[in-house]
Amino acid sequence: MRQTIFIFIALLTSYFSLAQQQITLEEIWSGQFSNKRLNAINSLNNSNEYAVLEYDRGTNSANITLYDFVNQQPTRTAFSGKDVPEIKGLHSYTFDKAEKQLLLARNSKPIFRRSSTALFYVYNIATKKLTPVANYPIQEPTFSNDGKKVAYVYQNNIYIFDVASQQRTQVTTDGKVNEVINGVTDWVYEEEFGFVRAFDWSADDTYLAYIRFDETDVPRFSMDMFNQQLYPSQHVFKYPKAGEKNADVSLHIYQVNDKKTTNINLSQYHDFYIARMQWTNDNNILSAQVLNRHQNNLDLLFVDAKTGTTKVVLNETDKAYVDVTDDLTFLADNSFIWTSEKNGYNHIYHYDKNGKLKKQLTNGKWDVTKYYGYNPKSQTIYYQSVENGSTNRDVYSVGLNGKNKKRLSKKAGTNNATFSPDFENFILSYSSAQNAPEWVMVETKTTNPIKTLVENSALENKLAAYNLPKKEFFEVETESGNKLNAWMIKPADFDPNKEYPVFMYQYSGPGSQQVANTWNSTNDYWFMMLAQNGYIVACVDGRGTGFKGADFKKSTYLELGKLEVQDQIEAAKALGKLPYVDANRFGIFGWSYGGFMSSNVLFQGNDVFKMAIAVAPVTSWRYYDSIYTERYMRTPQENASGYDNNSPINHVDKLKGKFLLVHGTADDNVHAQNAYEMVEALVQANKQFDWAMYPDKNHGIYGGNTRLHLYQKMTDYIKDNL
Numbered sequence: 001m002r003q004t005i006f007i008f009i010a011l012l013t014s015y016f017s018l019a020q021q022q023i024t025l026e027e028i029w030s031g032q033f034s035n036k037r038l039n040a041i042n043s044l045n046n047s048n049e050y051a052v053l054e055y056d057r058g059t060n061s062a063n064i065t066l067y068d069f070v071n072q073q074p075t076r077t078a079f080s081g082k083d084v085p086e087i088k089g090l091h092s093y094t095f096d097k098a099e100k101q102l103l104l105a106r107n108s109k110p111i112f113r114r115s116s117t118a119l120f121y122v123y124n125i126a127t128k129k130l131t132p133v134a135n136y137p138i139q140e141p142t143f144s145n146d147g148k149k150v151a152y153v154y155q156n157n158i159y160i161f162d163v164a165s166q167q168r169t170q171v172t173t174d175g176k177v178n179e180v181i182n183g184v185t186d187w188v189y190e191e192e193f194g195f196v197r198a199f200d201w202s203a204d205d206t207y208l209a210y211i212r213f214d215e216t217d218v219p220r221f222s223m224d225m226f227n228q229q230l231y232p233s234q235h236v237f238k239y240p241k242a243g244e245k246n247a248d249v250s251l252h253i254y255q256v257n258d259k260k261t262t263n264i265n266l267s268q269y270h271d272f273y274i275a276r277m278q279w280t281n282d283n284n285i286l287s288a289q290v291l292n293r294h295q296n297n298l299d300l301l302f303v304d305a306k307t308g309t310t311k312v313v314l315n316e317t318d319k320a321y322v323d324v325t326d327d328l329t330f331l332a333d334n335s336f337i338w339t340s341e342k343n344g345y346n347h348i349y350h351y352d353k354n355g356k357l358k359k360q361l362t363n364g365k366w367d368v369t370k371y372y373g374y375n376p377k378s379q380t381i382y383y384q385s386v387e388n389g390s391t392n393r394d395v396y397s398v399g400l401n402g403k404n405k406k407r408l409s410k411k412a413g414t415n416n417a418t419f420s421p422d423f424e425n426f427i428l429s430y431s432s433a434q435n436a437p438e439w440v441m442v443e444t445k446t447t448n449p450i451k452t453l454v455e456n457s458a459l460e461n462k463l464a465a466y467n468l469p470k471k472e473f474f475e476v477e478t479e480s481g482n483k484l485n486a487w488m489i490k491p492a493d494f495d496p497n498k499e500y501p502v503f504m505y506q507y508s509g510p511g512s513q514q515v516a517n518t519w520n521s522t523n524d525y526w527f528m529m530l531a532q533n534g535y536i537v538a539c540v541d542g543r544g545t546g547f548k549g550a551d552f553k554k555s556t557y558l559e560l561g562k563l564e565v566q567d568q569i570e571a572a573k574a575l576g577k578l579p580y581v582d583a584n585r586f587g588i589f590g591w592s593y594g595g596f597m598s599s600n601v602l603f604q605g606n607d608v609f610k611m612a613i614a615v616a617p618v619t620s621w622r623y624y625d626s627i628y629t630e631r632y633m634r635t636p637q638e639n640a641s642g643y644d645n646n647s648p649i650n651h652v653d654k655l656k657g658k659f660l661l662v663h664g665t666a667d668d669n670v671h672a673q674n675a676y677e678m679v680e681a682l683v684q685a686n687k688q689f690d691w692a693m694y695p696d697k698n699h700g701i702y703g704g705n706t707r708l709h710l711y712q713k714m715t716d717y718i719k720d721n722l
Contacts, residue, residue, distance in 0.1 A: 021466045023529040025715065029708045033463070033525050035456045038429070038439040041067075043421055046099050049075055053093060056081070062090035064102065069420040070441060072453060078102065078125050086130060091118060096147035100125055101163075103133075103141055103150065112187060112668060115139065115196045122150065122163050133161050134168075139184050140197040144205040149256075151183075151199060151208055158183040158199060158210055160256065171208065171254050171261075178220065178238055181213040186247050188240055189213075191669060192627035193275050193324065204283040207305050208254045211274050215247035223666055226695050237668070240626040242643075243635035249274050251288060253305050262308045266290070273627070275324040281334050282353075289324060295631045298322040300338075300355070313355030316340060318550075320557040321631045323511075327371035337361075337381065339371060341550040348383060350400060361402045367547050369393060370416070374400070375423035382419060382426075388412065390547040391473060391485055391517045395428065397444070408447050411435075414518040419444070427453065431519035433471040433487075436460050467492050469531045471524070473517065476540055478570035485515040485548075486571065489527050489537040494580075500536045501585035501722050502575055503527075508564045509593035510632055511546035511553050514539050526711060530718065538575060542567030558639055560621060560632050561600050561646030568597065569605035576608070584610070587722040589714070591615040592670055592699065595662075599648035599678070603655050611658040611721040613714050616667055616699050619674040620647040649678055652685045658721040659689040662710065664697030690717070 027033065041050040049066045056063060061081025065074050079102055081087055091108040095101070101124055108118040117137035121130050133141055133150050141152035141161075150161045156175025161168045172182040183199040190196050199210035221239035224232040240246045251264040251274060266272070269290055275298075276289040286303040300314035316322045318341075327348070329337040334353035339346055343360075346367040350358045361381055362368055370384035372395075379400040388394050395409040395417045409415035413432030420426065424444055431437040436456035440449045469492045476486045491500070505527065507514050520528075527537040543563045544556035556563050568588065576583030586609045590598040595617025602612035621629045621643050622636050636643050644650055659682075663675035675691070682689050692713060694701050701710055 022532055023466060023468075023525055025526070025529070025708055025711050028522060028525045028529070029711065033459070033520070033522075035437050035459050035519065036454050037437065038427065038454045041418060041427070042093075042095070043069070043418065044095070044099055045097075045421055048420055048422055051078060051093075051095070053090065062087070064093055070425050070450065072441070072451065079104070079123060083128060084123070084130055087121065094143070096143040097145050098147055101143070101147050103143065104130075107137065109137065112190055114190050114194070115184065120150075120152070131163060131166065134159075140199075142197065142199070142201065144201050145203060146205055149205070151201065153183040153199075156181045156184075158208070158254075160208070169259065171210075172212070178236065179214070179216045181215065181247075183210045185211075186213045186215055186218075187237055187668070188246070188625045188627050189273075192625060192631075193273070194326075195276075198277070200277060200279055200286075202279045202283055202286070202305065203281060206256060206283060207279075207286075208256060209277060209279065209286050209303075209305075210252055210254065211277060212250045212252060213247040214250070217245050218247055219244055221671065223668065223671070225666060235666070235668075239668075239671075242622055242624060242626055242629040242633065243637050244626060246271065246273075246293070246626055251277070251303070253286065253303070253308070262305070264303055264308055264310065266310070276326070276328070278328065280330045280336075281332060285334070287328065287330075289328075291322070291324070293630065294634060295321045295627075298324070300328075313353075314338065314351060316342060318342075318554075320554040329371070329374055331374065332376065337371070337374060339368060344551060345549050348381060348398075359400070359402045361398055361400070362405075365549065366390075367549065369547065372417055372419055373423070378423070380423070382408075382417065382423065384416065386547050389517075390513075391515055393516075395426075406447075408442070408444065410447065412517065414516065425450065432517050433473070433519070435519070437519050466528075468528050469494070473515070476571050476574050478567060478574055480566065480570060482543060482567060482570075484540050484542055484567060484571060485545075486538060486540045487515050488539075489524075489531045491531045491534060491536070496580050498580060499582040500534065500580060501582050501587070502536045502538055502572070503530055503718060503722060504568065504572065504586065504588040505537065505539045505594075506542070506568060506588070506590055506597060507592070507594040508542055508544060508568070508590070508597045510544050510556060510560075512593070513541060513546050515541045526715075530715070533719070535718070535722070536581065538571075540568060540571040542571070556632065558633060558642045559646060560642070561596060561648075564597060565600045565604055565646070568601045569608055572605065572608050585722055587611040587613075587718060589613040589615075590617070593618065596648065599659070599661075600646070600651065602657055602659055603648055603651035606654050606656040609657055611660075611718070613660045613662070613717060615662040615710075616664065616670050616701065617648070617661070617674060617678075618670050619649050619678040620644075622647075623671060623674050623677070649681045652678070652681045652687055655682070655685070655687045655689070658717070659687075660714070660717050661689060661691040662694070662701070662713075663691075664694045664699065664701045666696045667699045669699040 043050045064079040091105045094103045104121045105118040120133040139153040158171040215238040218238040222236045253262045271293045273291040284305045288301045290299045298316040327339040348361040366387045372382040393414045398405040416429045418427040439454040441451045588598045595614035598612040599614045
């Protein structure tokens, strides 16, 4: 009897040991597989240090600690929360130019994806004096270069606060919600041009330049917010959809001492965008990047603050569209660094102060993916590129003369760098599909590692117990002759003599990339869990995705959803010919643009795909915002067929398989209207489908158990229908 009990216990132990090796959704969404990271660092300019915001659980306070960049040892404390009890819940901080003062933020409340309001304070590091900038929440406070003033936005107007006298000057007076915005961007600029602060101090603080948005005639969009109340409230904001009225933008320069404003004459432009604005190293010269509405003509303007006159110093045009660059860097002589795709790939160029090309610094059939900066001492540029394959990232340096290019990273995968203020060292972050992230201090000159700062061997050891399947990279060639980057995750106990169902994942948006040699995302653990349940998971980056040159990326121009859909369907057909794939059991999933794609692929590829899940999808580009949509499609008035022929709403009659549609009712980006219009089309076509709406959830559909619930629903749907 004892022997029977012992055997039973041994079998039970073995069973639970095996069960523990199965990934669960609870583990994924509770962060059990999160990797250690290097805390976000803020490099100083005047010393070889960086700052880190740290929390002391013992005193329930925040500290801003400075560390030596090379040896990583703390050097001093710039701010100690226990010394300043008024600051609770410190959210963020910025230094002034001299790095003697801090702007501290608390009680931050989000507005949209990048914008927020907060209470802000000026903190003098030496005297420990704390000065409120305002006793109400404000936006985007920014020190003047001499640290004596702070400009900020409150209720759509710009103010300047004098730190010493604590007096404030109101720069603009016409700001009004849903009508006029001064100094911060409207919804569509924030979302699609990726910035919020729309004002900038000149080098000597004589001027404050700003952009004004008149959105009076922009159509409003409203969303009901339920918030578990008896009656919902309405969130109303201006949202220009494709082909509709945009905000009228104008450029202004405020003279700080004279308190006078110069309105810059941009009458040579009509229906345009001011996509970027920054002062040059000349105190009187402001730069602005002006795009036409089609976004195929970009002018880099130099604006003379004294006279208000403008001069085009650089012009970029493209048959499709021109990408706005964040890499504009002015050197001491006011010559500038610029990145451009004008030769078919994104590369770095050096122009003189008049816009005459001095040198193309990088060249080849590969894209520069990040510009890190310029070291004036060694006259060296630092950047990241995909020269070693479009799925990899490496760090390089090159001289300002275009010579002496050097690879600073050594391992295949995704390499990124954070350089010390003197560029003599850099923190190299590295990961690959097989190697968990690590952060290593590297000497720039020799590329020798100095010290490992963060590594994730503990996570790698933990994951080893799960016997997870590996992500295999390859190229899939479609029947149209396109070679597309792809990866595949097979079950760990893969048997080449069996046939497996395939679940495909993609995003497919212009310039995006999902097939990258980098460490696991949260979705990757879900895909591995599906592989543990007998599915092959595959991902293919079709035409229109990024880092394979401008022609590949811009091939989908005017026809979003045509070539990309064709590529996913043809890729599935190619994969279906593999001896271990069940060609009758293909499913596909995507979020946002990926949801647009998965809907289209299921409807138009009804002879290939058995099921699809679309989360927060665009269902017609007519419902999406002007800047993004028109960049790739022009307006509906100009390109009606491009909009309608590729809208999944217009292909619902082809639905044969199983379709799950998911959306959040408070999605300010891809409005729930997209889902409702799709539902109506499916109903009128008498097509059965499944759908789930998440009340008060935005485009990310998260909060509490929301993500766990969503992924459980999707997992069950896959198991039931694929």
